[in-house]
Amino acid sequence: xxxxxxxxxxxALVVCGVVATAAGxxxxxxxxxxxxxxxxxxxxxxxxxxxxxxxxxxxGVGGACETHVAAVHAITEQLREEVEARPxxxxxxxxxxxxxxxxxxxxxxxxxxxxxxxxxxxxAATSEKFATCSGLYTTIITGATDLRQNLxxxxxxxx
Numbered sequence: 001x002x003x004x005x006x007x008x009x010x011x012a013l014v015v016c017g018v019v020a021t022a023a024g025x026x027x028x029x030x031x032x033x034x035x036x037x038x039x040x041x042x043x044x045x046x047x048x049x050x051x052x053x054x055x056x057x058x059x060g061v062g063g064a065c066e067t068h069v070a071a072v073h074a075i076t077e078q079l080r081e082e083v084e085a086r087p088x089x090x091x092x093x094x095x096x097x098x099x100x101x102x103x104x105x106x107x108x109x110x111x112x113x114x115x116x117x118x119x120x121x122x123x124a125a126t127s128e129k130f131a132t133c134s135g136l137y138t139t140i141i142t143g144a145t146d147l148r149q150n151l152x153x154x155x156x157x158x159x
Contacts, residue, residue: 038095039151042079046148049075050141059119060137061130066115069137072144073106079147091153098147102140109136 049072056064080099083092114133121127 036152038079038083038092038153042075042151043148045075046072046079046144050144059130060134061114061117061119063115065137066109069106069109069140072140073102076102076144076147088153092151093154094150095147098143098150102143102147105136105140105143109133109140112136 052071053068054064056062057068059065076099080096080103083089083095083099086092089096112129112133114129114136117129117133118126119130121130
């Protein structure tokens, strides 16, 4: 496999996700739909983004890992926007909370310049930065994995 070819499927995933959202893909009619609508539409998309980890992403730092978390964040951000536009969005609070947390962690990941952190560290400061970035990467991916389980609406307790 040539160097850099692992990013092509990831880029295609992000572009396809953006185009599909803009086009209203998935056959959604914009209505509330049944309670499994979000799950059926987004579970696979989130899974695909998580699984599209480039081979060069090993320790949660570097450009390949930044590309990976950017793709995961892009998909979860599209999900957040769709849920925010729903008339029954209050029933999807766990989904909104999950996407917000991923967004916050992604912002910190980019602010920390994790793409520039080496996988092999030689001093305490770089080791600390590596640990921070690696932890953020893991938190983002784990958050997205957990988010797949929070795509159903909460049952309304009072009538």
